[in-house]
Amino acid sequence: MHIQLSWEDPITEEQQEPIFPLPLAFGRDLSQLPSRWQGQEVSRAVFTSREVSRYHALIYCSENGQVIYEDRSANGSRINGKKIRQARQVLTGGEVVQFGPYNVTVSLVASADEDPDATLLTRAHRGTPTLLLEPPTDLIRPDTRTPIDIPPPSTVVFAPEQIVDSRAAGEFPPPQLFQAEHISLAALRATGLPVEESEYLALGGGIGSFVWVDTLRIHGVKPEQIRVISIAQKPYERYERLLNNCQIPRWKRIRSGSDSCPDNIWGWPGYALREAWRSFFSGRVLEALGFLWQVFSEPLLADTYTPRAGDVFTAMDREAARIGWEQMLCYGNIRAIRKTEDGRYVVAYSATRAGHTDHRFRVAKYVHLATGYPAIKLLKDLQEFREQTGDLKSVVHGYEPHSHVYEHLEKHGGTVLIRGFGIVASQVMERIYEARKVNPRISVVHLSRSPKSGNRFGRAKRAVENHWEFQPYNWPKATWGGDLRAMLEAATPLERRELLELWGGTTTASRRKWRRAVQEGLQQGWYSILFGKVEKVELDNKGKPVTYIQGTHNNTQVKVEADFVIDCTGLVSDPMTNPLLNDLISHYHLPLNPHGRLHVSNDFELVEMRNREGRMYAAGIITLGGPYAPVDTFLGLQYCAHRSVEHLVRVRAPGTKTLEGIGSLWQWCKWALNLKP
Amino acid sequence: MTPTLIGRWQTRIFLLSTVGVLASLPFYFGLTGHGGSFTYFWVLLYVGLFGCGWDVIYNYLMGYMWDHDWPGVLQLLAGIWEGLFLGTVLMVIGLPYIPTQDFYLVDFILHYGFVWVGIYLSSWVVMRILFPRWRFRGGEWLGKWPHSPS
Numbered sequence: 001m002h003i004q005l006s007w008e009d010p011i012t013e014e015q016q017e018p019i020f021p022l023p024l025a026f027g028r029d030l031s032q033l034p035s036r037w038q039g040q041e042v043s044r045a046v047f048t049s050r051e052v053s054r055y056h057a058l059i060y061c062s063e064n065g066q067v068i069y070e071d072r073s074a075n076g077s078r079i080n081g082k083k084i085r086q087a088r089q090v091l092t093g094g095e096v097v098q099f100g101p102y103n104v105t106v107s108l109v110a111s112a113d114e115d116p117d118a119t120l121l122t123r124a125h126r127g128t129p130t131l132l133l134e135p136p137t138d139l140i141r142p143d144t145r146t147p148i149d150i151p152p153p154s155t156v157v158f159a160p161e162q163i164v165d166s167r168a169a170g171e172f173p174p175p176q177l178f179q180a181e182h183i184s185l186a187a188l189r190a191t192g193l194p195v196e197e198s199e200y201l202a203l204g205g206g207i208g209s210f211v212w213v214d215t216l217r218i219h220g221v222k223p224e225q226i227r228v229i230s231i232a233q234k235p236y237e238r239y240e241r242l243l244n245n246c247q248i249p250r251w252k253r254i255r256s257g258s259d260s261c262p263d264n265i266w267g268w269p270g271y272a273l274r275e276a277w278r279s280f281f282s283g284r285v286l287e288a289l290g291f292l293w294q295v296f297s298e299p300l301l302a303d304t305y306t307p308r309a310g311d312v313f314t315a316m317d318r319e320a321a322r323i324g325w326e327q328m329l330c331y332g333n334i335r336a337i338r339k340t341e342d343g344r345y346v347v348a349y350s351a352t353r354a355g356h357t358d359h360r361f362r363v364a365k366y367v368h369l370a371t372g373y374p375a376i377k378l379l380k381d382l383q384e385f386r387e388q389t390g391d392l393k394s395v396v397h398g399y400e401p402h403s404h405v406y407e408h409l410e411k412h413g414g415t416v417l418i419r420g421f422g423i424v425a426s427q428v429m430e431r432i433y434e435a436r437k438v439n440p441r442i443s444v445v446h447l448s449r450s451p452k453s454g455n456r457f458g459r460a461k462r463a464v465e466n467h468w469e470f471q472p473y474n475w476p477k478a479t480w481g482g483d484l485r486a487m488l489e490a491a492t493p494l495e496r497r498e499l500l501e502l503w504g505g506t507t508t509a510s511r512r513k514w515r516r517a518v519q520e521g522l523q524q525g526w527y528s529i530l531f532g533k534v535e536k537v538e539l540d541n542k543g544k545p546v547t548y549i550q551g552t553h554n555n556t557q558v559k560v561e562a563d564f565v566i567d568c569t570g571l572v573s574d575p576m577t578n579p580l581l582n583d584l585i586s587h588y589h590l591p592l593n594p595h596g597r598l599h600v601s602n603d604f605e606l607v608e609m610r611n612r613e614g615r616m617y618a619a620g621i622i623t624l625g626g627p628y629a630p631v632d633t634f635l636g637l638q639y640c641a642h643r644s645v646e647h648l649v650r651v652r653a654p655g656t657k658t659l660e661g662i663g664s665l666w667q668w669c670k671w672a673l674n675l676k677p
Numbered sequence: 678m679t680p681t682l683i684g685r686w687q688t689r690i691f692l693l694s695t696v697g698v699l700a701s702l703p704f705y706f707g708l709t710g711h712g713g714s715f716t717y718f719w720v721l722l723y724v725g726l727f728g729c730g731w732d733v734i735y736n737y738l739m740g741y742m743w744d745h746d747w748p749g750v751l752q753l754l755a756g757i758w759e760g761l762f763l764g765t766v767l768m769v770i771g772l773p774y775i776p777t778q779d780f781y782l783v784d785f786i787l788h789y790g791f792v793w794v795g796i797y798l799s800s801w802v803v804m805r806i807l808f809p810r811w812r813f814r815g816g817e818w819l820g821k822w823p824h825s826p827s
Contacts, residue, residue: 259805259812265809266805266806266809267805267812268801268802268805268806295749296748296749296750296753297748297749297750298748299744299746299748300748300750300751301750457743458740459740459741460740460741460742460743460745461743462743463743471743471744472744476743476744476745477679477744477745477746478679478744478745478746478815480679480813481679481812481813481814481815482679482680482681482745482746482815483679483680483681483682483736483739483745483815484679484745485679485813485815486681486814486815602822602823603822639813642809642810642813643822646810646821646822647822650824659809660807660808660809661807661808662807664806664807664808664809665806665807668806
């Protein structure tokens, strides 16, 4: 008999589903877990939270074939919500076992049914008698790293513009030349391709690069010294496309704060004040006061203020024009990054447009890497469904275009199965709520692996209503600049992991409108929440996707037939799925943090990429799990930019000046008057 | 705002000694109330001294909020509470350099209210514009980022 434990990683939101032969012992401290029990080899699993005992529990097969959960912990465990401590209980499969911050679904698998591809972790350890699941607690160094599998390509097209000019081009960058650790400029020039030079170089033209360049410009660097390589014309291009896909057009509000302004490094005036100003002078005084009241009393007495997407983009357009963004922008697809022999970096990029091959090199001394989310991935069972059926219409991801779902529902009615409880699920629910006004014959089944009780940290508990967990932004607010930020930065990699697990998890914003929709849906019966673990999704004879769910009690099976399944889980943040980063990490053996993301210093420097005076920094989601939690947010990107630029000032990078006091006020005045920095 | 304890102290001391002093000048020169007096600066000092103590309590209470946030409305409540406390102490017991017979409640309310509004608005505007790192360091404006180990 084998046991499968499944849970969602609270930090990366990835599904974990390792399978172990019984008996299985788990706890916080590997050395306390027995390796043999009653003459049998024991599988061991380590969970790092301090709320888990050193030796927390043992799961074994009794003589009469029952699977027994034996709690040995100080704090106890909860099985389907019932507490047990220092006691035994029979498991029948499907139960949700709670210990510390983990909510783990247990499935019993007869040894013969074991899915050979169940998980990377068990595969990596196949052949060893003792299966060991030990999450990395320190930096993953290249020499100790287990071979990293590159996940199979997703059926979700994330960056359509990149497909046209894929890496299949072959001879660029020249493989021979790019095998070296350091490349000489002479060798680059000998290729006959253009070699351009600049002092500063931002890779990726998204919001991460934009705020870095903005910060640099305000710290004194001239536009002639900076270049940005990107395929996007506007810094918010990809972001806006994702917003559109998840049903947020420009006039709707995004989950971001008033003072998270990618167009203004000071955060004042925030978007709430600007919107209040505009409303006031358009004669809408009450509305103006409403915005000010929101920022004054959020989140205690009012819903948190959030800006309209369109207002943020307009403000970024103004700032882009002010700092000369277009002048710094070079069109191109980045192929590879290498150190040069003269203490700089070379970036090979392709500016190929239809019918005209154009390969180039750009050499720079200070490089900033902000390539964003590498991919969108469907949940495994949904991906399998799509591969088997070729049906890309009835099973969709919330981040891919799926307007046809709502059009169909408005015309014909139907049932939607939603997976995931994050902000995208809220947006989808809002859109369905609107669709129900057109056609009330629409119902929603919302699938959750386990009931939610709300994370706890210190004296605080996160709010939960109807199993939706609420938090104004994707991390607790103090992780942007409060005591939680300081705590995380000061922590060791292991402590960081523990803290992030306590603060992480899927949450959505508490908006009155959304909560009302859920409440109404539950009362009127068109919205229901179902608990269990998905076993498979198949096409039935009516051509609809049927989801088979293992319930949480007594191994019951539930079958849900729906017209559409919408996957509202997150984006993929694993840098190894991005060919450029994969090449960089493998070529220079860059260490990864315990979450498998790029390891950066507290100044967001990729220390192992130092090349004499040359410095390289990274920002955004590719640094998740490091010194800062909310790396993929507007303000988080501004923080990354602030730290790396302050670091550049300290190493006296050319053109940079300290920004403080009167100098800072002067720069702010220039911003306010829309003058060049 | 998401302050740290050190950040609360630093911001309080900075704003009281700049904006607070400026806002007290009209009172010192006797433009309002019962004529000019140096007492107003002693009041500022006590607001700062007691405040540093209150900050410890606020910091503790903040731990009950999931976001460890301190929104404007709590800043206002804290300001009212501190004013009530200091006003009562000055009226009933008196403090060194401010004897009860020199205490005029209306003057105190005017002065305290004026200083508080000045400081409240400055904490949102002046600190951010003068010290770009202030908001990322929980209100600490002194000092730089530590050198990261590498």
